[in-house]
């Protein structure tokens with residue numbers, strides 16, 4: 220199938236270096252973090268799911284379907300590189316309690332918080348989990364997300380984690396976009412942390428590795444979750460076969476950021492409580508920093524100092540952290556709007572962080588830019604100025620979604 224999108228304001232996100240100097244989708248940092256590579260009035264030709272030409276005027280081969288953009292913004296589809304959207308049940312009652320001032324510790328003591336989602340996930344079948352997920356994936360596509368990372372982590376037992384990962388793959392098979400599963404084997408724990416972490420390293424990790432050999436693994440380093448020692452032991456073992464992701468410094472800076480860099484983690488995510496020294500260290504490393512501003516908005520009003528990190532040369536990505544507890548949104552436009560208001564990013568930086576840099580977090584180099592050879596995952600906004608993405612609050616700025624070259628919305 221051949222599709223020509225005509226007369227668009229094209230955000231190519233192509234970088235200034237020539238392709239022979241660097242791979243197309245390497246993460247942007249420094250001044251490249253705000254380079255949108257704009258063609259003010261351009262065309263994009265798509266053949267068999269791939270972008271084949273981008274430029275001011277492209278001839279349409281015979282039989283080409285034409286999409287007239289009328290000056291609207293055409294950009295890469297959003298890549299949400301950090302979500303927990305595979306869940307069952309809901310947390311509405313505890314949210315209402317929280318609004319009434321019931322302390323978090325009290326909610327946890329009465330079985331709420333993450334434990335309530337763990338119970339609901341264990342009670343759900345793989346088919347039910349996949350069905351919930353499919354509904355969320357469809358909503359996410361409507362808001363312009365064409366690639367999404369989805370973590371396990373609400374199972375906490377080997378079979379339950381496998382059930383989640385299988386449900387994620389199953390839902391992904393029926394969705395036009397791309398899902399990237401992540402094995403969040405260090406999310407919470409049952410009983411004694413040391414014993415539990417030993418079980419994860421000895422039993423859960425090898426079993427998951429066998430069925431999902433290329434999957435990234437993740438852990439949550441925080442007071443009340445996994446300690447630095449437990450994360451390091453787990454990562455030292457896992458890094459032999461898997462890319463590493465890490466949740467760190469959400470509430471407390473425990474010193475895990477330098478360890479994650481030392482172990483070559485792909486990303487460190489959250490960073491709300493990171494010290495300036497750790498942000499500087501991260502900025503100088505190859506590990507990407509992922510900010511999740513919807514979490515601060517929904518919970519406690521704390522945000523990562525992303526502007527400081529970006530100014531220090533850090534490779535920055537942005538994601539929703541969609542989950543039932545701390546971030547009940549799948550909207551990347553909303554994450555962009557918050558990143559600009561509360562984290563010190565410009566609209567252009569937030570767009571780069573939500574597309575090409577998010578692709579790098581997932582190890583994907585075939586998307587996130589509009590260049591020949593790239594997968595044709597594109598969105599056409601209803602706006603003619605991309606800053607509207609960050610300016611507007613709460614609407615859906617996406618008019619049309621193209622996934623693998625097909626118009627899916």
Ligand code: NIG
Nearest residue numbers: 333336439466542543544545
């Ligand atoms: O990023 N940090 C760990 N996980 C999520 C919360 C998950 C939940 O509450 O269900 C977070 O905020």
